[in-house]
Amino acid sequence: MPPPGPAASGAGLSARQVQVRSMIQAAGMLPVLVILAIGFHLLGGHRFLSVQNLSIVAQQAAINCVLASGMTFVILTGGIDLSVGSILAASAMGALIMSLVPGLGFLAIPVCLLVGLVIGLLNGALIALVRLPPFIVTLGSLTAVRGLARLMGADNTVFNPQLSYAWIGNDGVTVFPGVAIPWLAIIAVAVIAISWFVLRRTVLGVRIYAVGGNPAAARLSGINVPAILLFVYALSGLLAGLGGVMSSARLYAANGLQLGQSYELDAIAAVILGGTSFVGGIGSIWGTLIGALIIAVLSNGLILVGVSDIWQFIVKGLVIIGAVALDRFRQGSGVRT
Template sequence: MTLTSDPSPTVEAPSPGTVSSRPKLFAGLSGQNISLVGALVLVLVLFGVLNDNYLSLSNMQVIAEAATITGLLALVQTVVIICGGLDISVGSQAGVASVVSAMVFTSTGSNALLGMVVAVAVGLLVGVLNGLIIVYGRVNPTIATLAGLAAYKGLAQLLSNGRAQGYVLNDDVFVFLGRGKIAGLPVTVWILLVVAVTVHLLLRYTDIGRNIYAIGGNDTAARLAGININKYLVFVYALIGVVAAVAGILLTARTGSGQPTSGSEGLELKAITAAALGGAALKGGKGGIGGTLLAVALLGALENGLTVQGINSFWQNVAQGALLVVAVVIQQRRGGERAVGLPS
């Protein structure tokens, strides 16, 4: 797939300062990111006072490891939101990849690399399928991926008969991915950081990234400038499929088996919440990887704090829903949107 446009000028994103004025991942923190840092510090201090072990190094590593799968999905969710779309099926895609990686591993005589390659290929296929349905079927991204949420969840259950598949913790590769460390940090955290830096560089320093911002900001202007919007949309959803597959592989490595639904349930809500909290405008054209990572850290710290305090896990869903509403309200207010049904 060639992601090049006609040799006409590239459309810049609606807010140039957002696209190109910050050369580093967290340089020049925006007001929203400063708010996220403040909220994260508040959560850490609060639960640190309530539980002596909360701020221990071992618990910080637990928080980081638990947040990696959500973080991977939130990163690519940020990209698709910037492009003016949405993907509600990322959790189900991760579940399919998790099952496939484990089933191929066990059926080929414990070939971990083959299982991972097949899982990534399935993720790419699923992502491209989503993109084609949206582009050529002219289906709204929310509806298309909502259908994908159900379909891919059902596919994972059909492949696995609704049960966890295989056992991978007798394999060095899976054990290294799920439990290994490099320079004191879990391998899963390194994978998240590598993907985050890669996506950041793609968005900030390439024509592909600038055109993604332009499509989300004003697709009509982008089309008139010669940008092939269809190809970009298929590319973005393909990227989601690949990264969701990586998340599914890490889920398999962490849990020791392929998980059709139990490990991937609710990941789409977490990913969308983190992207919105991080500043990705749901109307498209605005967002960044730094804010998303801060939001992922905040969600992870909050979820862990509620858990160590023995608070009912259902309250975690309540907190996530409340944070999503707060993020959208802040976006609407900052964008000058009038209240629905009320005079401007």
């Protein structure tokens, strides 16, 4: 839900204190992002803020932005989707396989999106209609869909060096000589913008916040809670399918075993770092964008300063723990998890 006004959140505080608090809330994790970028620039031989590296960071953040956008909708309802990485892999496998079928390569992207949407709908149906816990359903999907992705490619990597939509992952729009905005980043920004519009400017968005804030009250007010839950999980699956398009376009390949591994953790970390509460009903899509950029800056910056792959996993894990701790701190010690 939108943050409370000064009268609600600033009881007992001076007008200046309320103003400072509002500014801090509005800034969110943006100062952390700026500090990380400057720090890695100084520690990495002044390479981090170069145009070439920023383009790489934008490409690295793009897929996580798309997955985290869908995750934001889910977490706003008080749920979780642990299956997005596996859905991405299965969707990408479907796209690569279809791209190799003579005369049907143009169906690769629709198939990719359809695979993600169908799996998301299945997750949503089990959660909204059968009323199974989101954690259990999507944990099961994480494993089952990963197995499906491996089965689709007979546990092999599927390549297509002539992939028709590879431009999505490897080209960009030139804005100045020598400066181009990657198509991956453009797609991510478009998803963020559309998600913001849905959440902040539509009745559907209001109902999503209401379901996350208090499902029982939302039901009593006439909101079709199962329909909202079905929508958010279907959307999460669809955006995971879009992530499959983006990943396969960049790699010209898909692998059911490795592609998308741990992507769900990065998406969850981005959402929580961006200020969306695990208990639902509180958060913003712009915060998710900042969170995804923080994850990408961490990944890229740690490589630039020479941190080993092992320590990168450790740092990312600590960031996820820190994100949950930050969420608890925001909501107070009495909040359930």
